[in-house]
Structures are given as structure tokens and as C-alpha cells.
Amino acid sequence: MLPGFPEAAPLQGLIGGVLIGVAAALMLLGAGRIAGVSGILARGAGIAEGSMARTSAWGFIIGLPLGALAIRLATDWEPPLFAGWPLLIVAGLLVGFGTRMGSGCTSGHGVCGVSRLSQRSIVATATFMAAGIATVFLMTLIGA
Amino acid sequence: MAHLRKLLPPIASGFLFGMGLTVSGMTDPQRVRGFLDLFGNWDPTLAFVMGGAVLVMAAAWRIQARMTKPVFGEKFALPDRTDLDPRLLAGAALFGIGWGIAGLCPGPAVASLVLTPVHALPFVAAMLAGMLLQKVTMERKVAS
Numbered sequence: 001m002l003p004g005f006p007e008a009a010p011l012q013g014l015i016g017g018v019l020i021g022v023a024a025a026l027m028l029l030g031a032g033r034i035a036g037v038s039g040i041l042a043r044g045a046g047i048a049e050g051s052m053a054r055t056s057a058w059g060f061i062i063g064l065p066l067g068a069l070a071i072r073l074a075t076d077w078e079p080p081l082f083a084g085w086p087l088l089i090v091a092g093l094l095v096g097f098g099t100r101m102g103s104g105c106t107s108g109h110g111v112c113g114v115s116r117l118s119q120r121s122i123v124a125t126a127t128f129m130a131a132g133i134a135t136v137f138l139m140t141l142i143g144a
Numbered sequence: 145m146a147h148l149r150k151l152l153p154p155i156a157s158g159f160l161f162g163m164g165l166t167v168s169g170m171t172d173p174q175r176v177r178g179f180l181d182l183f184g185n186w187d188p189t190l191a192f193v194m195g196g197a198v199l200v201m202a203a204a205w206r207i208q209a210r211m212t213k214p215v216f217g218e219k220f221a222l223p224d225r226t227d228l229d230p231r232l233l234a235g236a237a238l239f240g241i242g243w244g245i246a247g248l249c250p251g252p253a254v255a256s257l258v259l260t261p262v263h264a265l266p267f268v269a270a271m272l273a274g275m276l277l278q279k280v281t282m283e284r285k286v287a288s
Binding site: 002005007008009010011012013014015016017018019020021022023024025026027028029030031032033034035037038040041042045047048051052053055056057059060061062063064065066067068069070071072075077079080081082083085087088089090091092093094095096097098099100101102103105106107109110111112113114115116118119120123124125127128129130131132133134135136137139140 | 147150151152153154155156157158159160161162163164165166167168169170171172173174175177178180181182183184185186187188189190191192193194195196197198199200201202203204205207208211213214215216217219220221222223225226227228231232233234235236237238239240241242243244245246247248249250251253254255256257258259260263266267268269270271272273274275276277278279282
């Protein structure tokens with residue numbers, strides 16, 4: 001519980017964040033690479049060129065939902081609410097196009113780049129957060 | 145066996161990453177959109193997730209600086225660009241809009257393929273289509 005924010009889950013957030021940090025650290029120190037999900041996904045799908053072996057990309061892509069499943073089975077879990085299919089598809093197109101154009105997403109820029117104090121990643125993270133905040137604000141405004 | 149050794153870090157990293165995303169609530173689009181709802185009913189949980197992950201990774205970067213090669217590889221393959229270009233900003237902005245619309249970024253979307261496939265599948269399919277669209281419309285030769 002966080003005073004003033006009844007819905008916040010700061011402890012779960014922090015524990016999950018540390019796990020994500022350890023995951024990214026393992027990729028960096030173990031494989032010598034950035035754990036950027038959009039880049040690894042594009043590499044695995046054969047959309048991006050790169051020096052990462054496609055088998056390594058697939059290892060990460062398969063490991064990720066399995067880790068999610070492990071938590072799902074070990075804890076009480078309620079299925080979350082999602083937007084409808086049309087919005088999911090529009091959003092997916094934007095996320096795919098934008099992350100490739102901007103060379104990264106929340107993991108590559110937001111976690112790996114920010115912690116490295118990369119100027120590009122700090123600017124990218126500030127930009128996608130501002131755009132996300134503006135989008136939610138506008139959608140609330142028009143009642144979407 | 146050398147091949148298997150190389151696969152270990154990406155699989156383990158992906159698994160821990162998926163655990164972290166699920167524990168922290170990042171696979172719940174409502175929670176993510178709650179963080180972006182800065183001017184409404186703000187949910188600060190994502191700040192704790194980012195904070196935890198960035199702290200661990202900041203330590204990992206300090207360790208990396210003293211290493212000559214990754215534990216399971218021959219050399220580090222890390223981004224070295226420092227310039228800010230319009231593509232970075234425009235791409236991050238497009239990504240942020242999509243993130244705000246659906247409350248999903250690439251990592252949680254892939255994790256959700258096993259948790260909530262009915263919603264994750266159209267999003268991930270559209271995301272891959274967006275990545276492909278970016279490649280065919282804007283591809284330029286960049287050493288990665």
C-alpha cells in the first residue's frame with residue numbers, strides 16, 4: 001500500500017523491477033547484449049539484421065512467456081482487461097513501427113539505456129512516456 | 145555443447161524477464177495505462193518497476209565496464225550511437241501513442257501470449273506487421 005494511491009502495488013512493482021533488472025544484467029554480462037524486447041523480437045522474426053544469432057533471439061522469446069506462465073501458475077491471478085481488437089491492432093501497428101524507427105522500447109531504452117545514462121535512451125524514454133501520457137489524457141477527454 | 149552454453153543466457157534472461165513483468169503487474173494494461181494517466185487517477189507502480197530494474201542494471205553496467213568479454217560469449221555487442229536524430233524522437237513518439245492506446249509494450253505483449261492469447265495475439269501480429277512496414281518503408285543501412 002502506498003498512502004494516497006490505493007491501487008498502487010509498490011512492493012510487487014519493485015520485486016518485479018528487480019527481476020527485470022537481473023534478467024537484463026544476465027543478458028548483458030552473460031551474452032554481451034542489450035535485453036531489448038523489440039529488437040530481439042524483430043531479430044527472431046527475421047525482420048532485423050544483426051549479429052545476434054537467431055537461435056539466441058528465439059531462446060529469449062520463448063523464455064519470456066514461460067516465465068510469465070510460471071508466475072501465473074504460482075500466484076492468484078485475475079485476467080486483466082484489454083482494449084477491443086480494433087484498438088489493439090492500431091496500437092500494435094504503432095508500437096511495432098515506432099519501436100523499430102526509434103531503435104528500442106521500454107526495455108532497451110527505458111531500462112538498459114537509461115541505466116547506462118545513454119543520451120539517446122533518456123531522450124527516447126522521456127518522449128515515449130510523454131506521448132503515452134498525452135494519449136491517455138486525450139482518450140479520457142473524448143471518453144474513449 | 146558450445147552452442148548450448150550460448151543459449152543459456154538468453155533463455156534464462158527471457159524467463160526472468162517474463163517473471164518480472166508478470167509479478168510487477170506490467171502484463172495488466174489497466175495498470176500501465178494507470179501510470180500514464182498522470183492527470184487522472186495516477187498509479188505510480190510502474191515507477192517502482194523502472195526504479196528497481198534501473199538500479200540493478202546500473203550496477204551491471206559498472207561490472208561490465210571492468211570485463212573484457214561476456215561470460216558466455218566472445219565480445220560485447222552494444223549500441224554505440226550518441227547522436228540524437230529525428231527518427232529516434234518520431235519513433236519513440238509513435239511507440240508512446242500505441243503504448244498509451246493499449247497499455248501494452250513489446251515485453252508484456254509477448255508475455256501475454258500465454259496468459260491472455262485472445263488479446264495478445266492480434267496485438268503481437270499487428271506489432272510484427274508494424275515492424276515489417278517500418279523496414280520496407282524506411283530501411284537504411286545502419287551497422288548494428
